[in-house]
Amino acid sequence: MKKLKILVALLCFVWLFPGYGQAAANIKIYLDGSQVSLSSGASAELISNKVMIPIRVVSEKLGYSVGWEQKTKTVTIIQDKKVIKMVVGKKTATVDGSNISLDTAPIIKKGTTLVPIRFIAEAMGMKVSWNNQTKSVYLESQNSGSGGETIQPPAAGSESDLTQVNGISFSDSKLMIATSGGAVPSAFAMTSPNRVVVDIPHSEFSSLFEGTQALDLTKSTAGQIIVDGYPGVEKVRYALFSESPSTIRVVVDLSKAMTYKLSTTSAGLITVTFNTSGGETTPTPTVKKTVVIDAGHGDQDPGAIGVTGKREKDFNLSLALKIQQLLKKESAINVIMTRDDDNFLKLSERVSLANKAKADLFLSIHANSGPAAATGSETYYNRTNSKSLASTVHKYMVQAAGLKDRGVKTGNFAVIRDTTMPAILLEVGFLSNKNDEAALFNETFQNRVAEGVVKGMKEYLNVK
Ligand SMILES: [Zn+2]
CATH class of the missing domain: 3.40.630.40 (Zn-dependent exopeptidases)
Structure with missing residues (x-):
């Protein structure tokens, strides 16, 4: 794969799924009353008395947009307008730019990055409780999203009526674009080479995005993510595609044709899910x-x-x-x-x-x-x-x-x-x-x- 040289560190999303299921397979996680199934080798662990979960679970089961920067060992978790950043081994995290100290730092264990579930859930506005007897974590979302406790990101969205793009990540089969909402994105496939293009009209990169994600400083409007762990998907490129009207274009480069599905939540999370039928194996391309x-x-x-x-x-x-x-x-x-x-x-x-x-x-x-x-x-x-x-x-x-x-x-x-x-x-x-x-x-x-x-x-x- 040809790697374009960019000045800023490439965000590299590496998801490794080692099967260390037995270690603490008895820890259960409940989200709003229903048990979250932790399948395919992803298990929660008790480390220094804190429940730690693989970052993969954060994106797959809690639905947050998760980024992993290999070079600096930084985890970025984005939901709506909220951005959490944590660094492996560091007990200081940032939530929307403010420093918060952690009881337990994220760690890498057998190739998987584990993060403290309580901290993340609470930062995202959930109520968290722990039943030590049954070794169960209970997460309760406070619902009706725009509650008074929502911390607004520093500058993002304040002076502009454009949709703010706060973060882009690729995890498993999903491209996730966190925005301030209101955009009606469109997606289309192109061939030679195979790629899927997502256009977000009336949008711009937020100051939050610039702080959390790689932008090419020479142009300050473009960057890319090398995808390493989902067969068929090579990389994600993003750029301010047009200035008037201001449009952000995100391109997913594929090594073969794949089906995809675009969806947008009312909170502004744009998701493009690629052919999921294959599970761990190579996804089936839709060739005739x-x-x-x-x-x-x-x-x-x-x-x-x-x-x-x-x-x-x-x-x-x-x-x-x-x-x-x-x-x-x-x-x-x-x-x-x-x-x-x-x-x-x-x-x-x-x-x-x-x-x-x-x-x-x-x-x-x-x-x-x-x-x-x-x-x-x-x-x-x-x-x-x-x-x-x-x-x-x-x-x-x-x-x-x-x-x-x-x-x-x-x-x-x-x-x-x-x-x-x-x-x-x-x-x-x-x-x-x-x-x-x-x-x-x-x-x-x-x-x-x-x-x-x-x-x-x-x-x-x-x-x-
Ligand atoms: Zn015959």
């Missing part, structure tokens, strides 16, 4: 799944000929086109046809088309031929990576077709053998069977089977 539909045979190659002379290639194409129409309605699926008319492709051409497209799924459509009595639907796969696709689609196809279930089988067909992605071949029914043949060339039957096959593919691809 590519599906190749292969109508077997074509042109001079009719495939099987039915009892009444109907040709397999026509059934294959007709069903394939119906599946294509259904897949076109799926925004998460990109469909590629090996043929969409009475054209002929060699088997190797069908294979290389799918492989080159790096398709996620290959589905070949055929109809069977055999003894006159043979009837029913079967699904073939060749490689083991295709077995679950085969059984999923087969289940829906059989249900939709209503013919005999002949099961999922392995077969050595080139299109499902030489492709690299999960690939299956459907033999929907027997053209050599009078009843099957009639069904295969029935519009309603074809529509039903197309729907079933699409349902199966969607289930397999986990497309909702």
Whole structure:
């Protein structure tokens, strides 16, 4: 990653989650009556008789905007217009610029920064109590936010009607921008390179922001945060994007496309949450799944000929086109046809088309031929990576077709053998069977089977 040189120390948000759960897993935290679940390796600890919690919990569970500056070991916690700063090992904290002494200094233990929960909660205006028997901390928010006790930040917001931006941080999957409120931010995604842009109209950096966060002194309007601990997110850049109208732009640089959700609280906390489905693992980017539909045979190659002379290639194409129409309605699926008319492709051409497209799924459509009595639907796969696709689609196809279930089988067909992605071949029914043949060339039957096959593919691809 290319690190831009800026004069002021970079704010570096490093969240390490070591699993030291057993140490004091018995300390419980209640927020307004409900227990706060401290999952995934984050636990509270008793240190010098004070309950200390990982800074991660402060942002995730208490909802404050938390910044961590690696270089100076400084924790910044922002809520509404209030800013708390603490330094690891130092018993003096600042609340909105005023010095307050601490009983217990923040410490780093096994890579995690722990901060005293009582101090933070009280500074944020909460009532705090401790039950020593049950080892429980009770936090009670005093509600109706703008109570008389709120300490106003020194200069911020006093002479300006612009929204004040007091702090920016990135924690886990969330970009958090603490403002004085009233702004209607907008967010949009851009590509090459992937990034999400948040514009805050009629806003400016508050004097508080300048005191707590890195601004490039040469321009005094820009800075950045290197994000180190959330896969896919590289850094956050922020700047006064335009002076008239005064607009702050925050850009989150991504290493891949990600979904995001913008929300704003009435207190002015702007949050952009990035794809959260992945948890600790890499988040799933919202890239389209590519599906190749292969109508077997074509042109001079009719495939099987039915009892009444109907040709397999026509059934294959007709069903394939119906599946294509259904897949076109799926925004998460990109469909590629090996043929969409009475054209002929060699088997190797069908294979290389799918492989080159790096398709996620290959589905070949055929109809069977055999003894006159043979009837029913079967699904073939060749490689083991295709077995679950085969059984999923087969289940829906059989249900939709209503013919005999002949099961999922392995077969050595080139299109499902030489492709690299999960690939299956459907033999929907027997053209050599009078009843099957009639069904295969029935519009309603074809529509039903197309729907079933699409349902199966969607289930397999986990497309909702
Ligand atoms: Zn065939």
